[in-house]
Amino acid sequence: MKQVKVIKIDVDKCNGCRACEAICSAFHAAPKYSSTNPERSRIRVLFDPLKDIYVPVIAGEYTEAECNGRNIYTINEKEYDECSFCRASCPSRELFKEPDSGLPLKCDMCEEKSPQEEPLCVQWCINDALTYEEKEEEGEEEEKPGEMEIGLESLVKKYGVKTVRDTLARIAKG
Ligand code: SF4
Ligand code: SF4
Secondary structure (H helix, E strand, C coil): CEEEEEEEECCCCCCCCCHHHHHHHHHCCCCCCCCCCHHHCCEEEEEEHHHCEEEEEECCCECCCCCCCCCCEEECCEEECCCCCCCCECCCCCCCECCCCCCECCCCCCCCCCCCCCCHHHHHCCCCCEEEEEEEECCCCCCCCCHHHHHHHHHHHHHCHHHHHHHHHHHHHC
16 A cells, blocks of 8 residues: 545635745745745646636646647636646746756655645645645555656756766866
C-alpha cells in the first residue's frame, strides 16, 4: 500500500485572494519566509474577474515540449481558457518557472525540509477552496525525483551535460 496525498480544489469557493500564493512563495524563499513573490509560488491562481473565474492550479511535472491539442472547457456556463487546468511547467507559458533561473517549479507538498501536518496553502485558504486528504492506495511507494534532480535535468536538456558539468566544476573551485 502507498500513501497518496491529495489537495482538492473547489474553483467555486475560490475568491482570488491569493493568500495561497503568498504563503507558498514565502515558505520556499531563501531564507525561509524572507519574502513573498507569487512568481515563486508552486500554486498560482488564474483569474478573470469579469467572468467570475478563479482557478487555483498546483504545479505538477516539468515538460520539455508544449502540447499540440488544447481544450476549452465550459463548466456551469463559464468558459475556461485552454491551459486553465494544466499543471505543467511548459515552454508555452511563464507559469511555474523560477523567475531568476527559469528552472521549473513543482509542488513538494511543503515537505522539503520541515513536513507540514497540512499543506500551507490549504491552511491559509480560509474559503475552503483547498482541502486536504491522505489516503491509502494499492501499489508500491514510488521514488520521486527531488527538486534538485528536476532542475538539473532541465538544465542538462537546455545546455547539454558538458556545459552543466563544466559550470558545476567551476563553481566548486570557487
Ligand atoms: S487562498 Fe483559497 S480562496 Fe484565496 S486564492 Fe488561494 S485558493 Fe483561492
Ligand atoms: S502544498 Fe505546499 S508546496 Fe504545494 S502548492 Fe501548496 S503551499 Fe506550495
